[in-house]
Amino acid sequence: MKKWKAAAAVLCLGIILTACSSDQEKEEQQEKPVPDLEIKVEEQENTAEEKNSGEDGSIEGSDEETGERREEIVVLDPGHSSVVAEGTEPLGPGSSEQKAADTSGTSGVSTGIPEYELTLTVSQKLKSELENRGYTVVLTRDSNDIPMSCVQRATVANDADADAFVRIHANGIDDSSVQGAMTICITEQNPFYPELYPQSRALSDDIINELCKAAGCENDGVWETDSMSGNNWSEIPATIVEMGYMTNPEEDQLMASEEYQNKMVQGIANGIDIYFGY
Ligand SMILES: [Zn+2]
Secondary structure, eight states, rough: OHHHHHHHHHHHSSSSSSTTTTTHHHHHHHHHHHOOOOHHHHHHHHOOOOOOHSSSOOOOOOOHHHHOOOOOOOEEEEEEOOSSSSSSSETTTOOEEEEEEEOOOOOOOTTOOOOHHHHHHHHHHHHHHHHHHHOOESSSSSSTTTOOHHHHHHHHHHTOOOOOEEEEEEEEOOOTTTOOOEEEOTTOSSSGGGGGGHHHHHHHHHHHHHHHHHHHHOOEEEEEOOOOOOHHHHHEEEEEEEEEETTTTTHHHHHHHHHHHHHHHHHHHHHHHHHHHH
């Protein structure tokens, strides 16, 4: 993958400790108008009800249609939070290298929406869709004001004895022309759980391909790195989904729209289905 795009994900996930928690970025988030989350959640619940009732006819494999239950458990991790977890934690189990526990993330250059709000909105929609398909789904956080470190997020997945850990993020970079989606997983030489590489890579491939097919966005592929502590601490196959660039005005606007969010949700869910062989 292109180096500058890797650098963008670095910004989103805060490998560089200061990158995502600069005072400037915090000020920018505070100054920009933040849409009312309660209204958004309400709209989303209404949409889920419509889908459950089968009115739009587009949901396959829902409980109401087939009664099918699936044995797999999926943990979804909406990236970041409005209250950023403080301090540092090891890069992986037993590691002496420390990373920031969490970062504030990026925000929409056009919409002003903070990344943590977008990731929760999409994760809640994705939870409904996956439950309709028969999966058991757990969210690492279900509100915006809960601070969660990356290790805590991975611990939720580990404790749930989950089969897949899907972390939802959006990207940011200092170039408004950059757009596209990617997924991120560990390398084959991961110092912590290298045995998880083949499954994490397959999960990442399936999700990015289906996401881009459904949403029509640029496919930037899979970035393999062992610098993501939440992935390193996961004892189950894990991937980070960078849905698009909030620093690109068009992609920012798209990701904020109900229609595009539904496309992304369908794509990610389709990728999870393929990963599990459905
Ligand atoms: Zn992020």
